[in-house]
Amino acid sequence: MEYYLQLIVNGLVVGSIYSLVALGFVIIYKATKVVNFAQGEMVMVGAYICFALTVQMGLPFLVSFLMTLIFSVVLGLCIERVILRPLIGEPIISVIMVTVGLSTVLKSLVQLFWGTQIRVFPPVLPSEPIWVAGVPIAPIYIAAFVLSGLLFAVFSIFFKYSRTGIAMRATAMDQQAAQSMGIGVKNIFALSWCIAAVVSSIGGIILGNINGINAQLGHLGLKVFPAVILGGLDSLLGAALGGLIIGVLENVADGFMQQVFSLPGFKEVAAYVVLVIILMIRPYGLFGTREIERV
Amino acid sequence: MNHPAMDLLKIENLEVVYNDVILVLKGLSLRAQQGRITALLGPNGAGKSTTLKAVSGLIRTEDGEITEGAIRYLDQPIHRTLPERIVRLGIFQVMEGRRVFEDLNVEENLRCGGFTRPSSEFPASLERVYAYFPRLQERRKQLAGYLSGGEQQMLAIGRALMAKxxxxxLDEPSLGLAPLLVEEIFTIVQRVNAEEGMTILLVEQNARAALSISHHGYILENGRIVMDGSSTSLLNNPDVQEFYLGLGHGGEKRSYRDVKHYRRRKRWLG
Known part of the structure; x- marks a missing residue:
């Protein structure tokens, strides 16, 4: 039993990171209807920048954490300005293909600067586990979970109550009508890419602190697809729950397969099994809008 | 009322081309006087909506381009200005088909309308809109998608009022509404004009309703203005009566059988 509890806790932590990355994904999709295939690479870039600042330049972690966030904002702005704005008015599929290209470019840049071997962050939090309900949990896991929850709360409030947040939702629904109200659609797009880059970076930094980082970190972006499709492509709540469910499910399923059938490696496919099932029975996800376009 | 003769908006010789080939407006000129309601009437495809979109700048989002002529607002040329700037200059278009944000509630829709105004104005503006449209206040937490057509049109106009x-x-506010609702909406438009002194350029297919509240009217066919005059003179013009109000020469209702004379008997060049 304790074995499974431990798996569930691990799943929740990994899942909360999926949720964060899914959050960025959903924000971009909601505002611009673009499916961003470079989301995972944005996670990786954030993690490497923070690594470079902390380890290679020797800055205190908190400083480099904040600087990474600033860098992410700039990265989001650059991506929007240089790559996406020239494509306004082009078919959405062209933009999606460009994000595929962007993912390769970002990955190559990271390999160019930092190579392909695994890099390890210096421990930020004490490694002494904290006991919760009889299960030992590393403090970094708790920090990851709390931070994700906090970010979700912040963004939920932002979208529900702030004028800019409401304007972003309006733009997602009807760009021309939003424009007729003086909402600068280009600014909204830029903002959504910034937010996506920032939450991805935070996800990357947390992940780097848990597992270390390498150039394969970008594959996380693919894991996020099952999460957002499960939750619904255009739902923030869906992103949060979808991420958690996928995280728990893949850990528990993996543990179960190993224990009962001694089959290793089920973790890698569990999420996609869920993806296929979801697409068959409820293609708009748990909380998604029914008529939305599916990818 | 203060400056009855001042033109708030002047369109001169406007030519608009869609997709580089389709000439929609062919040298259109019109003026909207400060504090007045100006009606722009005409059949489907005449270019009424295009005219409004050219003024608000939204035409750029549809691959339309102003190739000739000028639009002056307060004597400043605005035909090269971005739509979000134009809203800040004080021009607001209520688009055809209402275009409310269906998954936002009434109040959130109104907040979007006031996007260009400082947040501190919001409560007072909201009060004002609810005073014109008490029905919106009753439904303020409801999703706009679940409102009736009339309420959606009220919301669309309310959103515009938020931007002051x-x-x-106004693009076809009567579209798809029952006659009683059309009357209600037009009465409110008239009140807004009278009480706020707001200048209104009204595009309509419902010529009778439009001319009954407007001061001046233009008739647009095939991308050109073919006739203009005070609303009373248009209402009494035999051609307008025949082609737009469905009345015969003596003012009696026309039989459908006579409609085939339409093309032949038109006295202006379309």
């Missing part, structure tokens, strides 16, 4: 424009462009 100097010039309101």
């Amino acid at each position: 424009p100097k010039l309101l462009l």
Whole structure:
């Protein structure tokens, strides 16, 4: 039993990171209807920048954490300005293909600067586990979970109550009508890419602190697809729950397969099994809008 | 009322081309006087909506381009200005088909309308809109998608009032509404004009309703203005009566059988 509890806790932590990355994904999709295939690479870039600042330049972690966030904002702005704005008015599929290209470019840049071997962050939090309900949990896991929850709360409030947040939702629904109200659609797009880059970076930094980082970190972006499709492509709540469910499910399923059938490696496919099932029975996800376009 | 003769908006010789080939407006000129309601009437495809979109700048989002002529607002040329700037200058277009944000509630829709105004104005503006449209206040937490057509049109106009424009462009507010609702909406438009002194450029297919509240009217066919005059003179013009109000020469209702004379008997060049 304790074995499974431990798996569930691990799943929740990994899942909360999926949720964060899914959050960025959903924000971009909601505002611009673009499916961003470079989301995972944005996670990786954030993690490497923070690594470079902390380890290679020797800055205190908190400083480099904040600087990474600033860098992410700039990265989001650059991506929007240089790559996406020239494509306004082009078919959405062209933009999606460009994000595929962007993912390769970002990955190559990271390999160019930092190579392909695994890099390890210096421990930020004490490694002494904290006991919760009889299960030992590393403090970094708790920090990851709390931070994700906090970010979700912040963004939920932002979208529900702030004028800019409401304007972003309006733009997602009807760009021309939003424009007729003086909402600068280009600014909204830029903002959504910034937010996506920032939450991805935070996800990357947390992940780097848990597992270390390498150039394969970008594959996380693919894991996020099952999460957002499960939750619904255009739902923030869906992103949060979808991420958690996928995280728990893949850990528990993996543990179960190993224990009962001694089959290793089920973790890698569990999420996609869920993806296929979801697409068959409820293609708009748990909380998604029914008529939305599916990818 | 203060400056009855001042033109808030002047369109001169406007030519608009869609997709580089389709000439929609062919040298259109019109003026909207400060504090007045100006009606722009005409059949389907005449270019009424295009005219409004050219003024609000939204035409750029549809691959339309102003190739000739000028649009002056407060004597400044605005035909090269971005739509979000134009809203800040005080021109607000209520688009055809209402275009409310269906998954936002009434109040959130109104907040979007006031996007260009400082947040501190919001409560007072909201009060004002609810005073014109008490029904919106009753439904303020409801999703706009679940409102009736009339309520959606009220919301669309309310959204415009939130922006406190100097010039309101109304595109077919009667579209798809029952006659009683049309009357209600037009009465409110008239009140807004009288009480706020807001200049209104009104595009309509419902010529009778439009001319009954407007001061001046233009008739647009095939991308050109073919006739203009005070609303009373248009209402009494035999051609307008025949082609737009469905009345015969003596003012009696026309039989459908006579409609085939339409093309032949038109006295202006379309």
